[in-house]
Amino acid sequence: MLIIGERINSTRKLISEAIARRDASFIIDEALTQVAAGADYLDVNAGHMPDEQDSLKWLVEVVQGATETPICLDSASPEVIRKVIPLVDKTPIINSVTLESVRLEPLLSIVGSKKVKFIGLCQSSDKLASTREAKLELAGRLVEEGCKFNVPLDDLYIDPLVFPIATDSSSALSTLDAIREIMESFPGVHTICGMTNVSYGLPARKLVNKTFLTMAMLCKLDSVIIDPTDKEIYAAIKAGNALLNQDEFCLEFIEAYREGRLPGSR
């Protein structure tokens, strides 16, 4: 399970304040904490800053200066991503491309100049994919567009999107079915999903989020954007890996317990 650490995001007040005062040590601490907690990539987002582009450049430089862990470059603006990407030194994941024409070509055409990976959302100009069928159709189009721009399947992380079950009782199941079918239909491609939207409007949200993650792992979801310091989500991933035969003799599970990262340990 590839873990993208989500904490360095300007929608979080402490982060936007740290960015505003250019507090590198605060950001470095957030970066190192997530790496120690198991992050494989660090998402950086400055979308809530008035100077998004400069702020994002600063974030990239600060994070890269502090850790070898690669970056997931997160912006709603293809223009900002194109301007910041020359600064990124390891192969980044771009978060995110959609099938909207304003985002699709400007982002995928980066491939000509730099090795990049993409998160692709099942979202087009006229459609947020809410049914299993729509998600599969848009996933197919993402794969197709990626092909045109020479993006190998292994560099594509498809996010089928999930909507709150509080307003659409079938939404989690549509997403789970879509994850399974995307992984079967396009061998080599990755799937990714955020874990918070599904529980919007409900109490006990963490319970719903980690239960959804557990089910998604069984459907072969192989990447997540989460807070790796969240003990419950991390424990669900470790237990899921052990149950799904991705942790021989449960050695990593037992190690996580010894490190005090599972319930009841320490």
Add this chain to the structure above:
Amino acid sequence: MLIIGERINSTRKLISEAIARRDASFIIDEALTQVAAGADYLDVNAGHMPDEQDSLKWLVEVVQGATETPICLDSASPEVIRKVIPLVDKTPIINSVTLESVRLEPLLSIVGSKKVKFIGLCQSSDKLASTREAKLELAGRLVEEGCKFNVPLDDLYIDPLVFPIATDSSSALSTLDAIREIMESFPGVHTICGMTNVSYGLPARKLVNKTFLTMAMLCKLDSVIIDPTDKEIYAAIKAGNALLNQDEFCLEFIEAYREGRLPGSR
């Protein structure tokens, strides 16, 4: 999700002591607590008592006198079950039939005299089914034998068995695959599974058990033998139902929260 409450079992020291001193109020309290917590059936087991048959008769009478909730009659001895069953007033579940000849015919032939349901274990004289293929083969034979004795599929709860992942990393996945395929192959049949064996030998066992249960629910497992007063397992079931579109608008989930039965409530 059909819940069989597992607490009235003589392998538990407090229960065997209560049975030994014929402490009806202790047993009634265990029965009513589980019913209040959501049990649809109450398992009763006196297998660890020197006078199993008399103890089981006493348990059945005590439990039936206290609640309308039907009984799951649990004994390794077909003879004991045959002797006790005339006392049972509601349609019970017999726990359990296997493909071993000493258990198969003596138990299935009860059907002629009384309406009963069966838990059928994927276990024969020479085989404990440990692979997906073996589980499916034995499940098919259970269905076949049930047919011979006029047991409708709806009265059969197939337990594919699960073995500890600590010693066989693929065992959970074999069971999950088997559950999915049994439910697809024999429409109308039920599947059931115990939740504790999978985590044997590991730390943080409750985490592993509830993660396994969550995955099994996605595979359409529709019955469990659990302690319904266990808050974590109960919460996993409620979250699973909500995510799997078995709880419209999450009303039951929200109610469970209001009743203080989910994490963070009250």
